[in-house]
Amino acid sequence: MSEGKYRALWLEGESLIVIDQTKLPFSYETKRLTTSTDAVHAIKDMTVRGAGVIGSVAAFGVYLAALECQGNLEKIEILAQRIRSARPTAVNLMWAVDRMLKVLESANSPQEIIATAHQEAIAISDEDALGSQKIGEFGCDVIAKIAEQKGGKTVNILTHCNAGWLAIVDRGSALAPMYEARDRGIDIHVWVDETRPRNQGANLTAWELGQSQIPHTLIADNTGGLLMQYGKVDLCIVGTDRVTRSGDVANKIGTYLKALAAYDNQVPFYVALPSSTFDMQVSDGVKEIEIETRSADEVLYMQGLLASGDIGQVRVAPIETPALNYGFDVTPARLVTGLITERGICAANEAAISSMFPDLLS
Numbered sequence: 001m002s003e004g005k006y007r008a009l010w011l012e013g014e015s016l017i018v019i020d021q022t023k024l025p026f027s028y029e030t031k032r033l034t035t036s037t038d039a040v041h042a043i044k045d046m047t048v049r050g051a052g053v054i055g056s057v058a059a060f061g062v063y064l065a066a067l068e069c070q071g072n073l074e075k076i077e078i079l080a081q082r083i084r085s086a087r088p089t090a091v092n093l094m095w096a097v098d099r100m101l102k103v104l105e106s107a108n109s110p111q112e113i114i115a116t117a118h119q120e121a122i123a124i125s126d127e128d129a130l131g132s133q134k135i136g137e138f139g140c141d142v143i144a145k146i147a148e149q150k151g152g153k154t155v156n157i158l159t160h161c162n163a164g165w166l167a168i169v170d171r172g173s174a175l176a177p178m179y180e181a182r183d184r185g186i187d188i189h190v191w192v193d194e195t196r197p198r199n200q201g202a203n204l205t206a207w208e209l210g211q212s213q214i215p216h217t218l219i220a221d222n223t224g225g226l227l228m229q230y231g232k233v234d235l236c237i238v239g240t241d242r243v244t245r246s247g248d249v250a251n252k253i254g255t256y257l258k259a260l261a262a263y264d265n266q267v268p269f270y271v272a273l274p275s276s277t278f279d280m281q282v283s284d285g286v287k288e289i290e291i292e293t294r295s296a297d298e299v300l301y302m303q304g305l306l307a308s309g310d311i312g313q314v315r316v317a318p319i320e321t322p323a324l325n326y327g328f329d330v331t332p333a334r335l336v337t338g339l340i341t342e343r344g345i346c347a348a349n350e351a352a353i354s355s356m357f358p359d360l361l362s
Ligand code: MRU
Pocket: 046, 048, 049, 050, 051, 052, 160, 161, 162, 163, 164, 167, 168, 173, 198, 200, 238, 239, 240, 241, 251, 252, 327
C-alpha cells in the first residue's frame, strides 16, 4: 500500500531494514538493524524520523532486544528503556515501548517472549498502516468539500515538515489525505515548507510527492503567511509528534507560526494523527511537553549535494556565531480547526477527544 515501491521499514529474517532518511533525496540507501542498539542509533541520528515510524522502529527494537537477550524479560526491559529515551518529544516512541513490554509480561517462556515481541511489533506497524488509510479517507473528505466550493478548481494545501509514508507507516498522516485526493481524481497542489534546519520538507516531503506525481512547490519556511494573505492557501494539514488531551499539538518547529498565520487569514488548519500520538497524561502542551533541543550545528550548517556529487555540509553563519535549535513547538488547541484521526475528525478539545477516544482515558 505504500507509495511508490517502498515501505519505510520491513523485516528481513531477524533484521529490521530501514530507509536511511539522512541520505534522501540524493541517494536511496537502506540500513540493516540487527540489535536494539542499532535501533537506538537509528532513532537518535535521524536515520528514521516521524512519530509513527519512530514508534515502529522502537517496537522492532524491543523485538531485537528479545532476540539478543534470548527472551530474558529483565534484560529486555533494560534495553527497552534505552530505546524509550532515544528522543523525547514524539510520544509514539514511549507508547510503542510500553505496549511491547506490557504484552511481553504475559508471555510464559523465553521462546514465547520472542514470538510475542515479533507478533506485537508487526501488529503496531500494521495498525499504523490501516490507520493512515482511514486518516487519508477522512482528510480527503475535507479536501473534496473545498474542491466542490471552488467549483473543481485546484485546492492548494500547505504542509510543514514531513508526515508522509516515510514518517507514518504506510501512507503517512498529513500526506495521506493528499494521496487519497490524487486517487479520487481531485485536483490538488501542495505548498511544501522547506522546514529548516533539517529540511524535512525539501528532502523528504518534496521527494515523496514527486514520486507520487502530486503537483507541489517548495517554499522557504517564512513564505506561508504571504501566500495566505494572497488567498493562495485553501487549507493547511500538518502531522504531529504529540497531542495533549486538551488538543495542544507538538510538531516540528515552525508549525505554531503557520497556525497563527492561518488563524489570522481564516485558513482552516488541520492536524492529522493516529491515536497513538495522543498523550492523555498531559494537558498543557507548552508547560508539559518536553521539547527536544538538538545540536546547534544543524542551524549553523546546511546539508546538501555538493558540486563534487557527494552529500556534504556547508556553514551558513560566521564561525563565532552561536545558535539555538529547538526541534519542535506547540500549537495551542484554539488555533486548530480539527484533528484528522483514524476514527474521524475530532475537535481539538478535551470533551471531543475523550468522547471519540474513551479507551485512551484508562
Ligand atoms: O524531527 P523529526 O524529523 O523526527 O520530525 C518529525 C516529523 O516528521 C514531524 O514533526 C512531523 O511533522 C510529524 S510526525 C508524523
